[in-house]
Amino acid sequence: MKTVIINYGAGNIQSIKFALQRLGVEAVLSNDVEEIRKADKVIFPGVGEASSAMKKLRESELDNIIPTLTQPVLGICLGMQLMCKSSEEGNTQGLGIFNTEVVRFSSTVKVPQIGWNTIQNLEGSLFEGIRENEYMYLVHSYYAKKSNEMIAESEYDIKYASALQKDNFYGVQFHPEKSSKAGSKILENFLKL
Template sequence: MNLIIINYGVGNIKSIQFAFQRLGVEAKLSSNWEEIQQADRVIFPGVGEANYAMQQLQKTGLDKLIPSLQQPVLGICLGMQLMCTYSEEGNTDCLGIFDAEVKKFSNALKVPQIAWNQIFDLKSAICKDIKEKDYMYLVHSYYVPINKHTIATTNYGIDYTSALQKHNFYGVQFHPEKSGKVGEQLLKNFLAL
């Protein structure tokens, strides 16, 4: 399995690599277009601020490459949010893979949400053998509303999207690499797609 983690200077790379090592797969870091295009699977990580992250992608043209990929691609946390059309964080135009906008949680809620929280309404092969209301680990201040691409939901004051899918593109708001056996199952499912 040729697994590439897109390296654009924004992301929790080591914990993702370790999670795949535990599954017997070596994930290689790369920002090389050819290597990314030839990968069997691609991970698009992200931690931090949307506007800065998009600037990093634009510097290398990865903002053009990522939406054109044909193999299964998994966006994690900010990676998922950047796959949407727009983010309120920094008033940022994003990659436009998912027809959805990223919103800031209400000021009535404690943000960021840093918690184990349940996922439910599971609707995709990437959720195989994961139970309704299993827990995943989340850290975020912005969310994607429920939309036509939603394949998993979480509640934090409101129901919001915790996973998305459109064709070969998948996104998860939670951190599967930090979510124990349930997160490991999701990564296994991604590898098996």
């Protein structure tokens, strides 16, 4: 099984690569379109600011490729947010895979949300063996609004989508690679899809 981590200059790719190594998977870091297309599993990470990350995707033409992938794809943190229709951060148009918008937390809470928070209302095979109210590690100032593609939610001032799924596309706002045994189990579940 070939797993590719998309390397477009806006990801926390080393920590994801190490997390996969702990599961016995040697992932390939690549921005090569053909290599990504031929992968069995694709991980789309992201750390940073939405508009500059989207600019990097456009420069490498990955913005056209990612939505056409047919294998399981996992967006992590900003990767998930870029898979949505749009983001308030930098007034960014997203890839439009998930039919929801990304907005900033209100000024009534401290942003970014940094640290551990629970996930609830878990649905689907990505969360097999994960209990309700499991803690995951998050770092974000923007969140995806709840939608019918939501497969997990968290609460920080308001309830928001902490995981999304549409067809072969999955997205998690939290960092499974930094979320201890539960996060490792989610990565393992993704690799089994």
